[in-house]
Amino acid sequence: MGKLTILGGGRWGTALGLHLSKKGFEIIFFDRNSAVVESLRKGKDAYWGMEFAKNPRATNVLDEAIEFSDLIVIALPVQVIRGVLEKPNLRGKVVVSASKGLEVGTSKRVSQIVQELCRDCKTFVLSGPSFAEEVAKGLPCAVVLAGKDLDTLKELRGVFHSETFRVYLSEDTVGVELGGALKNVIAIACGISDGLGFGDNARASLITRGLAEIVRIGSSLGGKKETFYGLSGLGDLVLTSTSSKSRNRTFGFLLGQGLSVEEAEARIGQVVEGKETVKAVKKLTEELKIYAPISWAVYQVVVENIPPEQVARDLLLRPPQREFEYL
Structure with missing residues (x-):
């Protein structure tokens, strides 16, 4: 070769x-x-x-x-x-x-x-x-x-x-691909949170609960759970959700700051994969009845144009859940 x-x-x-x-x-x-x-x-x-x-x-x-x-x-x-x-x-x-x-x-x-x-x-x-x-x-x-x-x-x-x-x-081709795709949606959520000024605690919470969401979706679609705790899952999620170099996180940040989807895209000037992936995630999770509140929240902001402040408030007002589903 x-x-x-x-x-x-x-x-x-x-x-x-x-x-x-x-x-x-x-x-x-x-x-x-x-x-x-x-x-x-x-x-x-x-x-x-x-x-x-x-x-x-x-x-x-x-x-x-x-x-x-x-x-x-x-x-x-x-x-x-x-x-x-x-x-x-x-x-x-x-x-x-x-x-x-x-x-x-x-x-x-x-x-x-x-x-x-x-x-x-x-x-x-x-x-x-x-x-x-x-x-x-x-x-x-x-x-x-x-x-x-x-x-x-x-x-x-x-x-x-x-x-x-x-x-x-x-x-695990399925898990590696899904980890790389799904983390972009969570990174947008983290960017929105940062843009709203919610702070480091909120970002850490979103990354952790976002990973749980990725595992839930990814394993339902045939990926191995352990894959999502590796480089293509957790590793990529942390990088994309925390760095100012991340297009997806930056896109979310601009939305949290009040820019429209079109304005945020124009400001970045590059393809934001998570913006499209969230549409596929919404369709998949609804069809398979998979609980994905963070991805759904991103969909509301990006596709339905619901104000980030309102979506974040609705997300925070959800009834408390068990941290681990087997409890």
């Missing part, structure tokens, strides 16, 4: 490309943005001005990117993935999803979308607490790589793993 294709020249795709170029891989990027493609062709990323160790190729012709390598890394916004992958021939490819979220309408995980479009692909998932800028700079982080084919999984670990990018393995 000396060559690989990265679908998406955004911050995360670029960060992975910078990391992998240091390891000597030949890379081609696919992106629809001509300015991003041109910047990548010059050997520099479009976000931090960093140079690639090995100049990548870049194209806005999807077939060219797909034909370049048998290893495809997806770093696209979740809601566009189906549209991008519908037409190209992916038969026999190894596909690694590095995107976090659920598809609105179907509530499917990315690996499910890929398998639906290409049953002959080997599909894997990369997730965990990993801000793009820090990965691009080579700062230390740890992530999880999940999949069912153990031989290929171990081979892929060799592709991604380095001294500063530690890769742990898991067979």
Whole structure:
């Protein structure tokens, strides 16, 4: 696997490309943005001005990117993935999803979308607490790589793993994907709380009860409970819910400060995955009758445009619950 294709020249795709170029891989990027493609062709990323160790190729012709390598890394916004992958021939490819979220309408995980479009692909998932800028700079982080084919999984670990990018393995694709998707919704809730000035105690409570909610939803959908206490669950949840670098937390913070959804999105200027994922979560939890009060509260603010102050008050006035459901 000396060559690989990265679908998406955004911050995360670029960060992975910078990391992998240091390891000597030949890379081609696919992106629809001509300015991003041109910047990548010059050997520099479009976000931090960093140079690639090995100049990548870049194209806005999807077939060219797909034909370049048998290893495809997806770093696209979740809601566009189906549209991008519908037409190209992916038969026999190894596909690694590095995107976090659920598809609105179907509530499917990315690996499910890929398998639906290409049953002959080997599909894997990369997730965990990993801000793009820090990965691009080579700062230390740890992530999880999940999949069912153990031989290929171990081979892929060799592709991604380095001294500063530690890769742990898991067979729980469902849990790893759901942890990465669901934490974005809780991070929005934490941002709203911070924007309302509720303080550190409230944020800690939301993270803890949010994790319980993630476990409840994720295990109901087939993920292993222990996965949600690992890097792709708790690790990513803590990072995304507490840092000002987090798009989802920042989006929530701006909503808590009184901005509209449209104003908050415009201020951030990037895709906020949790904004869409919460729609899929609402649909799933209602269909499966899963108790998810924090996610529902985020849905009320983001989709139904109910004032954050009112939603927060309703959330706080709920009858007290048992901390652990088995008591």
